Amino acid sequence: MSAEPAVEVADLVVQYAGAMVLRGVSLRVQPGEVLALLGPSGSGKSTLLHTVAGFLAPSAGTVRLGGRTVAGNGRPLPPERRDLAVVFQNYALWPHLSALDTVAYPARRRGAGRAQARREALAIMERLRIAHLADRRPAELSGGEQQRVGLARALARRPSVYLFDEPTAHLDTHVRGVFLEELLARRRDTGAAAVYATHDAEEALGLADRVALLRDGQLVQVGTPQQVYDEPVDLFAARLTGPASVIDAPDGSGTLLVRPGWARLGGPVEAELRGVWFRGPHSDHLVRSPLGELLIREAGAPRHQVGARVGWTLVHGWPLAGPDG
Amino acid sequence: MPPGGTPTPARTSATVAVLAVLAVLVALPLLRLAQVVWQDGDGDVLRVIGSDGLGTAARNTVVLASGVTLAAVPIGVAMALVLRRPDLPGRAFWRAAVLLPVVVPDFVLGYSWTQAYARAGFTDTLLGLSWAGLLGPLGVWLVLVVNAAPLVYLVVAVGLAARAEPDLERAARVSGAGSVTVLRTITLRLSLPAVSAAAVLVFVLTLGTFAIPQVLGAPAGFSTVTTRIYADLSIGGDPGSFLEAVTLALLLVLVAVACVAPTDAFLGPRLRASRPADAQGTPSSPERRAVRRAEAAGLAGYLFLTVALPLAALLLSSVTGALGVPPTPGNWTVDHFRQVLTPRTVEALGRSVGLAGIAATLLVGLGGLVAVVESRRAGRATASLITLTLVLPGSTLAVALLMTYGRWLSGTLTLILLAYLAKLWAFAHRPIAGALDRLPPDELRAARVSGAGALTAVRTVALRPLAPALLGAWLICFLTALHEVTMSSLLYGPGSETLAVVVLNSEELGRKGPTAALSVVLALLVVGPALVLWCVLDRLRTRRAGPPTVRAGGIAHVG
Numbered sequence: 001m002s003a004e005p006a007v008e009v010a011d012l013v014v015q016y017a018g019a020m021v022l023r024g025v026s027l028r029v030q031p032g033e034v035l036a037l038l039g040p041s042g043s044g045k046s047t048l049l050h051t052v053a054g055f056l057a058p059s060a061g062t063v064r065l066g067g068r069t070v071a072g073n074g075r076p077l078p079p080e081r082r083d084l085a086v087v088f089q090n091y092a093l094w095p096h097l098s099a100l101d102t103v104a105y106p107a108r109r110r111g112a113g114r115a116q117a118r119r120e121a122l123a124i125m126e127r128l129r130i131a132h133l134a135d136r137r138p139a140e141l142s143g144g145e146q147q148r149v150g151l152a153r154a155l156a157r158r159p160s161v162y163l164f165d166e167p168t169a170h171l172d173t174h175v176r177g178v179f180l181e182e183l184l185a186r187r188r189d190t191g192a193a194a195v196y197a198t199h200d201a202e203e204a205l206g207l208a209d210r211v212a213l214l215r216d217g218q219l220v221q222v223g224t225p226q227q228v229y230d231e232p233v234d235l236f237a238a239r240l241t242g243p244a245s246v247i248d249a250p251d252g253s254g255t256l257l258v259r260p261g262w263a264r265l266g267g268p269v270e271a272e273l274r275g276v277w278f279r280g281p282h283s284d285h286l287v288r289s290p291l292g293e294l295l296i297r298e299a300g301a302p303r304h305q306v307g308a309r310v311g312w313t314l315v316h317g318w319p320l321a322g323p324d325g
Numbered sequence: 326m327p328p329g330g331t332p333t334p335a336r337t338s339a340t341v342a343v344l345a346v347l348a349v350l351v352a353l354p355l356l357r358l359a360q361v362v363w364q365d366g367d368g369d370v371l372r373v374i375g376s377d378g379l380g381t382a383a384r385n386t387v388v389l390a391s392g393v394t395l396a397a398v399p400i401g402v403a404m405a406l407v408l409r410r411p412d413l414p415g416r417a418f419w420r421a422a423v424l425l426p427v428v429v430p431d432f433v434l435g436y437s438w439t440q441a442y443a444r445a446g447f448t449d450t451l452l453g454l455s456w457a458g459l460l461g462p463l464g465v466w467l468v469l470v471v472n473a474a475p476l477v478y479l480v481v482a483v484g485l486a487a488r489a490e491p492d493l494e495r496a497a498r499v500s501g502a503g504s505v506t507v508l509r510t511i512t513l514r515l516s517l518p519a520v521s522a523a524a525v526l527v528f529v530l531t532l533g534t535f536a537i538p539q540v541l542g543a544p545a546g547f548s549t550v551t552t553r554i555y556a557d558l559s560i561g562g563d564p565g566s567f568l569e570a571v572t573l574a575l576l577l578v579l580v581a582v583a584c585v586a587p588t589d590a591f592l593g594p595r596l597r598a599s600r601p602a603d604a605q606g607t608p609s610s611p612e613r614r615a616v617r618r619a620e621a622a623g624l625a626g627y628l629f630l631t632v633a634l635p636l637a638a639l640l641l642s643s644v645t646g647a648l649g650v651p652p653t654p655g656n657w658t659v660d661h662f663r664q665v666l667t668p669r670t671v672e673a674l675g676r677s678v679g680l681a682g683i684a685a686t687l688l689v690g691l692g693g694l695v696a697v698v699e700s701r702r703a704g705r706a707t708a709s710l711i712t713l714t715l716v717l718p719g720s721t722l723a724v725a726l727l728m729t730y731g732r733w734l735s736g737t738l739t740l741i742l743l744a745y746l747a748k749l750w751a752f753a754h755r756p757i758a759g760a761l762d763r764l765p766p767d768e769l770r771a772a773r774v775s776g777a778g779a780l781t782a783v784r785t786v787a788l789r790p791l792a793p794a795l796l797g798a799w800l801i802c803f804l805t806a807l808h809e810v811t812m813s814s815l816l817y818g819p820g821s822e823t824l825a826v827v828v829l830n831s832e833e834l835g836r837k838g839p840t841a842a843l844s845v846v847l848a849l850l851v852v853g854p855a856l857v858l859w860c861v862l863d864r865l866r867t868r869r870a871g872p873p874t875v876r877a878g879g880i881a882h883v884g
Contacts (some may be wrong), residue, residue: 084494094493096517
């Protein structure tokens with residue numbers, strides 16, 4: 001594996017139907033690293049992936065894969081000559097091909113014979129435990145099954161970079177869990193780099209080595225999951241990465257971000273309990289205190305009624321910068 | 326499709342009404358046709374079928390239809406592939422321009438080719454170049470191909486929009502397939518049902534086509550089944566030629582049904598099962614601009630030679646004083662227009678417009694009726710029957726209606742109206758049914774649970790989105806009825822000529838300038854509504870695609 005970044009985009013600008021969708025994005029993904037692109041819909045996640053894949057041509061900036069410039073230097077390299085695979089949000093399975101032939105497609109394009117390509121495809125499908133679906137067409141598969149076939153097709157490409165375009169957006173919660181587990185296991189096997197677009201904070205934080213936060217076609221923050229969760233650069237980043245309360249700092253120095261686990265009930269600060277939600281493993285309490293409203297998460301079932309006067313203690317806070325915060 | 330599969334009394338009576346109209350317009354006349362051949366034919370039928378001229382005409386027809394299909398399908402598919410590219414320079418213009426050969430009445434197209442390329446035509450006068458083969462089988466074939474290619478394009482473009490989503494092609498590209506391989510293994514495979522359907526449609530429509538073979542083939546002695554029926558019926562009074570016409574009409578419908586019924590049964594579900602058409606295709610990946618420019622240039626050249634030049638030549642000969650005079654401004658005159666715009670012509674024009682308007686209005690009603698009935702399982706069969714009327718050759722229908730109702734209605738506009746209703750029903754039904762299909766059932770359900778009755782729900786929720794489809798269907802019927810000449814040329818009588826018939830008769834009398842002038846009038850008459858239709862369809866398209874959903878920073882507003 002080369003020392004060059006697996007993916008490197010620099011000052012990327014993409015215009016689409018007259019509107020500027022990406023406005024100067026620079027990112028690096030090292031070999032073997034998983035980068036999550038986290039942003040609300042319309043923030044440019046898909047556009048960034050499509051530009052890296054070669055479905056869109058940037059109007060400025062460069063895309064490099066493994067040290068090789070594929071866009072931004074004359075005519076962009078077409079997708080089939082870039083060393084990457086894509087898992088699509090809507091699966092993008094070909095309705096006229098069986099699951100087996102779909103997974104065999106990349107090998108066929110590499111020049112393998114039909115029998116050889118099918119053998120390889122079946123081996124991959126066996127590893128993903130979907131070999132029993134080999135003869136089915138997409139119309140005969142559930143969403144989760146379709147997406148695993150899509151994943152198998154991407155694996156069959158044997159690329160250095162995987163691009164995931166919100167692959168779990170259309171999946172039910174439990175199917176999503178199964179798919180993500182499979183995804184992580186396969187990625188460990190291959191050691192390839194991956195860029196994973198999602199609008200789900202939990203998914204991004206749990207999956208990635210680093211998280212890039214995107215808003216209106218610009219990067220807001222890039223860092224490890226801990227960094228973006230514990231030390232978001234502004235309120236937007238804070239809200240994007242998880243539940244967040246904003247209160248006045250007790251010392252009057254500005255505003256403070258408090259995650260639900262950063263304060264606990266019981267203590268010196270007086271407050272009124274405005275709402276209580278039992279969530280199973282834990283309960284959320286919304287308290288109103290002179291410093292502002294904040295959410296406090298405690299293990300187990302709720303111990304207070306709405307309207308009760310409670311005390312609470314601030315364990316940790318993160319000062320938010322900017323007028324936005 | 327509207328919710329509810331339970332048969333209500335209203336639905337049942339609608340089904341009965343549809344079947345009754347179908348029986349009166351189509352089934353009864355066809356049965357009468359068969360009966361006449363059976364009774365009056367005796368042993369003569371075999372002799373008629375065995376006769377030389379008829380055999381030639383039948384063979385010509387089948388060979389012509391096959392040849393036109395073979396050539397028109399690749400051209401139409403190529404058009405659909407090229408015009409799908411959003412980065413094609415001038416795409417909106419080209420998408421309208423390629424439809425010109427179907428918008429212009431087919432005999433106007435055929436006649437315009439003679440004005441452009443035949444002896445004493447435009448290229449002959451200007452460059453000394455003329456094509457003797459234009460009047461004959463080759464010319465008929467070529468102009469029919471030009472006429473049929475846009476139909477293939479339309480069918481395949483819809484199929485591509487519905488099935489070949491950009492992501493499916495992107496997935497192939499990123500799996501290592503080059504653009505040609507993607508075309509071969511994905512795009513064309515996905516559009517195969519649409520291409521097959523288009524091929525069958527072109528084949529059957531060419532079997533029944535009349536105007537172009539009549540204008541270009543008949544003068545050279547090249548006869549097809551339809552031109553022979555016309556010739557047989559023009560003779561009049563001769564029982565032998567009448568029997569031949571009736572036999573040919575029956576033969577034509579049998580061939581058409583034999584081609585369409587199996588393909589409709591086989592392809593119908595495949596075409597319907599496809600996903601609803603979503604937004605127009607985005608590029609699956611950027612391609613070289615030079616390629617796009619070359620494609621646009623090719624398209625421009627094709628349209629110039631096949632449509633623009635002939636129509637320009639037609640316009641020139643309509644304003645040029647005399648035969649053989651160069652078409653320069655010095656020789657321009659409006660004499661031909663003054664000459665042809667007699668009270669008789671103006672009356673015919675009024676009749677054409679009135680007839681087309683009435684037919685279109687009734688057809689939209691009938692089409693809507695079928696679309697509503699269709700949501701029941703039994704209604705599906707009715708809808709298939711109505712689709713079959715689309716490929717019912719006009720000549721057959723005209724002869725059959727003439728024999729069934731001719732006793733009372735011979736030579737009247739009512740008979741022509743009946744023929745239009747029978748022939749164009751499917752034209753009205755398809756767009757309305759399509760729009761109903763696209764209407765999300767939850768929208769009607771939401772209206773119902775919000776307190777609207779069944780009719781109120783349709784009026785308040787469904788009618789607005791359906792309005793463009795209804796208008797589109799009306800305009801399609803109006804336009805087609807306006808151009809129609811196959812049936813009206815067989816059914817007209819004194820005082821019921823339509824404008825199209827007047828043009829055809831003038832052409833047969835060999836009056837070059839006046840015919841050109843009349844053709845120009847008819848073409849202009851058609852282009853106006855066609856432009857309106859284009860705008861309506863464009864609106865339909867953008868509505869379906871929906872507004873761009875950019876909800877940037879949506880989360881920032883929460884809390």
